Amino acid sequence: MEKPQLIQNTRLFSLDIFRGITIATMILVNNMGSHEYVYSQLAHSGWEGCTITDLVFPFFLFIIGVSIFFAMDRKRFATPHVEIISSAARRSIIMISLSFILFLFPQIFTSPVEAILNLRIQGILFRIAIVYFVSIIIFIKINLKTQVILGVVLLIGYWAIMSFIPVPGIGAANYGKDTNLGAYLDRMLFGTSHLLNKTWDPQALLGTLPSCVTVIIGIISGYILKNSHYNVSRRCFQLFVMGLICIVFGLAWGRFFPINKSLWTSSYVLYTGGLACVGLSLSYYLIDIRGIRMPFFPFLALGRNAITIYFLSELLPRIMNLIQVRKAGESVDLRTFIYHYLLQPLFESPYLGSLANGVFYMLFFTAVAWWMFKKDIIIKI
DSSP: OOOOOBOOOOOOHHHHHHHHHHHHHHHHHHTOSOTTSOOGGGSOOSSSSOOSGGGHHHHHHHHHHHHHHHHHTTHHHHSOHHHHHHHHHHHHHHHHHHHHHHHHTTHHHHOHHHHHHTOOOOOHHHHHHHHHHHHHHHHHHSOHHHHHHHHHHHHHHHHHHHHHSOBTTTBSOOOOTTTSHHHHHHHHHHOGGGSTTSSOOTTOGGGHHHHHHHHHHHHHHHHHHHBTTSOHHHHHHHHHHHHHHHHHHHHHHTTTSOOOTTTTOHHHHHHHHHHHHHHHHHHIIIIIISOOOGGGHHHHHHHHTHHHHHHHHHHHHHHHTTOEEEETTEEEEHHHHIIIIIIGGGOSSHHHHHHHHHHHHHHHHHHHHHHHHHTTOOOOO
């Protein structure tokens, strides 16, 4: 494989900050005070469609793709591939282990057998782990042109699989929640007890295929941003235009293969990948070209320890649910106490109170990330 002409390795502040903004948004939307009082854009779409919340996960996978290119564009030529793959496997195993810890806690201490029998297999960290490992192999083994072709084949192939292959025991191919082919395969492989919604899981194993394309779009974006044939402004513009093209194709394809996060449809891949390109290009222009960094430093801190902060943001609320507080003669868990007795009374609107709860946790974990950043604590998985 011939090595492309690229600029020297330099850290993109814009990428770290873009990652930090993504993590901050994830913490915000995952910690609304009440699922009943949530602004529509801060909740997942009912099924089809795309909200701000639905952008978080694909943005993170896209960022992984960009990071793979920046970290591996030279290493893949200088380091034995077995070593790279072994390292990727180790990181993936750690992420899967962290995922299982979250799903087992705290029930594993009170009902260990039941916790294991009902352990959800597929989650966000599980999919990140699988997609990351597969994408590393794709990146080091095949050139950029072949990666693009593979991405197109995966998107068209996934559309064909979901649209034309009949679902055993159900009938014709469809995009229903628990009647689509992906849901059927999950039930056959894992059983209903290991799925989030028993009959289907939003992180369906079949959806791993198009998820890899989200990472490939990130890899292509990394190539654009490091291509020394053009100046930084030209690269920024190219990334922006690629994003617009992906958005248009995603919206057009969505008329036939609906934009759907849970199914991770091909139209969803292009639409969200395009928005990620546009977002990173704007971040790159403001932060790395114009040098406007100071207002974004809190997000830089979040971006440097993204997986660690995400894990803590999922673990802490589980711990808070175990801590009991006495209030008005009754015992409530600490998480409920903070929302119902401290934050919600400050606002007349229940929607603002629910939002305030998410902002509270987002600011708290931003403070934790900032402390780690100032202490130069970077936990690499």
